[in-house]
Amino acid sequence: MRRCPRKWYFMHYLKIFRKRETVNQNATIGNMCHDAVDQMYRLGMDPLAVIAQHAATMVAKEETLMLSATDDGTLQHQENITKIEKAEEFSIKMIEGYVEWLAETGADSGMTLIDSEVELYVPFPSTEITQLAGEQVMMLAKLDTRWHDERTDARVFMDHKTVDQFTSREKWAHLDPQFRWYALIEMLDNKAKGDNTWTDGGIMNMMRRVKRTGSAKPPFYKRLTLTYSIHQLRTYFERVAGELMRILQTEAMLNRGVSHRTACPPSPTSDCAWDCAYMQLCSIVDDGSDSTGFIETAFQIGDPLERYETVSA
Ligand code: SF4
Numbered sequence: 001m002r003r004c005p006r007k008w009y010f011m012h013y014l015k016i017f018r019k020r021e022t023v024n025q026n027a028t029i030g031n032m033c034h035d036a037v038d039q040m041y042r043l044g045m046d047p048l049a050v051i052a053q054h055a056a057t058m059v060a061k062e063e064t065l066m067l068s069a070t071d072d073g074t075l076q077h078q079e080n081i082t083k084i085e086k087a088e089e090f091s092i093k094m095i096e097g098y099v100e101w102l103a104e105t106g107a108d109s110g111m112t113l114i115d116s117e118v119e120l121y122v123p124f125p126s127t128e129i130t131q132l133a134g135e136q137v138m139m140l141a142k143l144d145t146r147w148h149d150e151r152t153d154a155r156v157f158m159d160h161k162t163v164d165q166f167t168s169r170e171k172w173a174h175l176d177p178q179f180r181w182y183a184l185i186e187m188l189d190n191k192a193k194g195d196n197t198w199t200d201g202g203i204m205n206m207m208r209r210v211k212r213t214g215s216a217k218p219p220f221y222k223r224l225t226l227t228y229s230i231h232q233l234r235t236y237f238e239r240v241a242g243e244l245m246r247i248l249q250t251e252a253m254l255n256r257g258v259s260h261r262t263a264c265p266p267s268p269t270s271d272c273a274w275d276c277a278y279m280q281l282c283s284i285v286d287d288g289s290d291s292t293g294f295i296e297t298a299f300q301i302g303d304p305l306e307r308y309e310t311v312s313a
Contacts, residue, residue: 001247001250001264002177003267003275004268005250005263005267006264006267006278007276009260009264010278011278012304013254015303016299016301017300017302018298019298020073020076020077021277022080022277023058023083023087025086026162026209026274028058028083029087029091029094029162030162031054032051032054032055032088033051033091033098033162033207034144035051036054037095038160040099041113041116042113042117047098051088051091052092055084055085055087062081063077089211090209090211093212094207094208094209097212107223111149111150112147112148112150114146114147114148115146116144116146117142117143117144117145118146119140119308119310120139121138121140121310122138122139122188122189122192123137123138123139124136124137124138124139124240124244125188129241129244129245133248139185141181141182142307143186144157144158144159144160145158147203149200152200154197154199154200155197155198155199156200156201156202156203156225157202158202158205159203159205160205160207161207162206162207162208163206163207164208164209165208166206166208166219169206170224174226176226179202179226180233182202183202183226183233184236184237184240200227201225202226203224204223204226205223206221206222206223207220261285266282
């Protein structure tokens with residue numbers, strides 16, 4: 001909802017997803033690198049083998065879909081396969097360098113991995129929100145990794161990010177709602193479990209999306225620590241409560257039959273071209289075309305929370 005009310009409407013209210021998705025190369029690099037680092041830390045696996053396996057699975061899926069595709073669909077799947085192969089090449093270079101960087105800098109020293117892919121599922125502690133929703137609202141988060149920092153004796157979470165430039169990501173990192181969300185939900189989870197461990201914020205584990213050729217200028221890897229005071233977490237809690245109210249009010253309007261154009265209008269930005277799978281549909285619902293027919297042809301019902309084991313069917 002925060003990024004764009006209309007995107008929320010398509011994804012979380014209608015729960016529609018493209019049958020045939022165009023592969024986004026940068027997002028695929030992000031997923032491959034994330035998967036590689038996650039399985040290296042969590043299972044001790046060779047991260048390069050993880051990338052190769054990730055790419056092979058994606059290519060096999062495209063090839064299977066190609067069997068039932070039209071001419072246009074076949075072309076799209078071929079283009080997708082090319083992007084997956086390029087993403088694999090990029091990711092291997094990036095992760096080879098990451099492993100070397102860890103060995104050279106000892107970036108993980110003084111840190112002990114506690115667990116990874118941690119799902120937190122915590123009741124939102126507000127009677128007002130529970131009454132408005134008519135049921136207990138749950139907060140959900142998946143932390144990449146959780147560490148014990150021996151220097152501070154605190155717990156810290158780490159999230160892996162692939163970025164174009166460090167500076168542009170660093171400029172607004174202190175405002176990043178994802179990290180605040182994790183910090184807040186960690187605090188509430190600790191409280192609910194009577195765990196007195198202090199979580200001292202998160203580490204943004206950044207890897208630059210470059211092949212590290214001779215002309216590329218280092219550094220290629222960087223970590224940024226983001227900590228929050230109790231005051232910042234309390235004020236963020238108020239913001240989340242407001243956001244939940246807006247979602248509940250929007251759902252109520254849609255359930256009453258209010259037009260989605262009124263209840264959840266679009267919020268277009270220059271990011272739409274790469275961060276929204278609904279871009280084509282976003283125009284179609286407003287230009288008088290047969291949007292219902294387009295949805296039936298090009299979309300299928302899915303589960304927006306599929307990646308969370310706690311709540312997915
Ligand atoms: S294309 Fe942009 S404005 Fe339209 S739904 Fe997606 S994010 Fe929102």
